[in-house]
Amino acid sequence: MSSLKRITALSDEISKNSKTVTDYLSEKGLEAASFDVDGLAEFPINPSDEEAFKARLALIAATRELHDLSLGPKEGLRYLAWDSANQLSLQAVYEFKLAEAVPLSGSISYQDLSEKVNVPMLNLRRVIRHAMTNHIFHEPEKGFVAHTRTSRLLLEDLPLSSWVGFMTNDLWLPIANVVKAMKKWPGSGESNETSVNLAYGTDTNWFDWLQEDKDLAKRYGLAMQAHGGGEGFAISHTVNGYPWGELGEATVVDMGGSQGYVSFAIAEQFPKLNFIVQDTAGMRVSSTIAKVPEHLTDRVQLTTHDFFTPQTVDAQVYFFRWIFHGFSEKYCIKILQALTPALKTGAKIVINDGTLPEPGTAGYVEEKSMRTMDLFMQITVNAREREVDDWAELFKQADERYKFLKAWKPEKSRMWFIEAEWTG
Numbered sequence: 001m002s003s004l005k006r007i008t009a010l011s012d013e014i015s016k017n018s019k020t021v022t023d024y025l026s027e028k029g030l031e032a033a034s035f036d037v038d039g040l041a042e043f044p045i046n047p048s049d050e051e052a053f054k055a056r057l058a059l060i061a062a063t064r065e066l067h068d069l070s071l072g073p074k075e076g077l078r079y080l081a082w083d084s085a086n087q088l089s090l091q092a093v094y095e096f097k098l099a100e101a102v103p104l105s106g107s108i109s110y111q112d113l114s115e116k117v118n119v120p121m122l123n124l125r126r127v128i129r130h131a132m133t134n135h136i137f138h139e140p141e142k143g144f145v146a147h148t149r150t151s152r153l154l155l156e157d158l159p160l161s162s163w164v165g166f167m168t169n170d171l172w173l174p175i176a177n178v179v180k181a182m183k184k185w186p187g188s189g190e191s192n193e194t195s196v197n198l199a200y201g202t203d204t205n206w207f208d209w210l211q212e213d214k215d216l217a218k219r220y221g222l223a224m225q226a227h228g229g230g231e232g233f234a235i236s237h238t239v240n241g242y243p244w245g246e247l248g249e250a251t252v253v254d255m256g257g258s259q260g261y262v263s264f265a266i267a268e269q270f271p272k273l274n275f276i277v278q279d280t281a282g283m284r285v286s287s288t289i290a291k292v293p294e295h296l297t298d299r300v301q302l303t304t305h306d307f308f309t310p311q312t313v314d315a316q317v318y319f320f321r322w323i324f325h326g327f328s329e330k331y332c333i334k335i336l337q338a339l340t341p342a343l344k345t346g347a348k349i350v351i352n353d354g355t356l357p358e359p360g361t362a363g364y365v366e367e368k369s370m371r372t373m374d375l376f377m378q379i380t381v382n383a384r385e386r387e388v389d390d391w392a393e394l395f396k397q398a399d400e401r402y403k404f405l406k407a408w409k410p411e412k413s414r415m416w417f418i419e420a421e422w423t424g
């Protein structure tokens with residue numbers, strides 16, 4: 001397609017998809033998301049409303065491409081490289097607690113704000129004015145700062161503001177050390193040979209290291225909550241995306257199942273299933289242990305088991321959600337091998353995890369999200385997201401008696417199901 005035609009096609013697509021979205025919202029008497037301080041922080045489009053849901057994703061992809069095309073490759077690359085300044089202004093907003101210091105209604109002068117947060121006026125004003133180019137705060141009249149819906153989220157949504165702090169504060173130095181780590185430890189799958197180790201001068205792996213700092217551990221936990229609340233990661237996809245009902249009366253071992261919240265959700269909907277939720281001893285101390293809801297106590301048990309040690313529980317299904325993407329091949333193979341002592345012929349291994357789409361096959365939003373997640377797994381733990389073929393290979397390498405069955409992505413989910421069977 002000629003470059004002129006591409007621009008016209010994109011703008012037509014944008015106009016068509018905006019109309020689909022706005023028609024859908026106005027028919028329901030709803031508003032769109034907005035930067036207005038009292039506006040909506042999210043589009044109220046139910047994923048089951050296929051047309052509007054898909055139109056919005058197409059709108060994001062087309063506006064992004066048209067934006068980049070309008071810049072052109074040369075200017076685009078210049079911008080791309082120095083857009084790390086976005087991280088800088090966002091970090092300053094987080095670190096100086098500016099969302100708390102700006103009043104929710106009305107505005108505050110830069111001078112008063114500067115005194116309130118104890119940051120010199122000129123430095124403060126420039127980071128805020130840069131943040132404003134990303135819709136964080138606005139300047140209703142010259143010299144005054146007021147909230148937008150985006151900055152208000154930093155004030156009111158603790159998991160999301162923790163995500164911001166975690167990414168801009170805690171992971172910024174590691175990000176700057178990834179290439180250095182790749183040169184120092186080429187191809188390493190060890191979780192203590194990462195950019196985090198270089199950035200913070202530690203030999204300890206990421207999870208142990210972050211537990212040493214209570215504030216960081218808390219911020220990480222909240223940030224992961226914000227990530228789990230992101231589009232496509234809801235537990236409902238785990239509950240509805242696998243034919244749990246076809247298992248009949250069965251026991252599922254939820255390995256690395258944390259405090260059991262995923263098992264609770266599946267158990268609620270499938271009354272014939274029993275769950276053994278295994279996690280490390282550290283997750284079973286009184287300060288972290290969740291209560292099993294009263295009506296599920298006879299079907300869900302929280303237990304302790306290290307998945308690198310031989311499995312002893314006899315079950316029909318061994319379930320892993322968000323486990324394998326946190327480990328390199330060597331360790332994933334160890335986890336699968338440690339299962340084999342307990343496996344009976346026909347036992348299923350069910351994995352619910354990220355999977356990289358074949359390049360160009362997923363929409364822009366999903367592709368970008370999964371590619372970014374893949375990089376973050378490298379940054380923190382030298383792990384990776386996998387393609388479908390990689391999953392099949394993983395089972396093969398662990399033990400020839402594993403038979404890889406299939407991998408699929410429930411519609412609208414960003415997480416996949418990967419299923420294998422024990423034939424031994």
Ligand SMILES: C[S@@+](CC[C@H](N)C(=O)[O-])C[C@H]1O[C@@H](n2cnc3c(N)ncnc32)[C@H](O)[C@@H]1O
Nearest residue numbers: 256257258262279280283305306307308321322
């Ligand atoms: C990313 S979380 C996933 C939790 C849960 N499956 C979910 O979907 O939200 C990883 C979990 O694996 C657990 N874990 C890490 N190492 C483990 C090990 N060696 N044995 C058992 N569980 C482990 C962690 O404590 C944590 O609960």
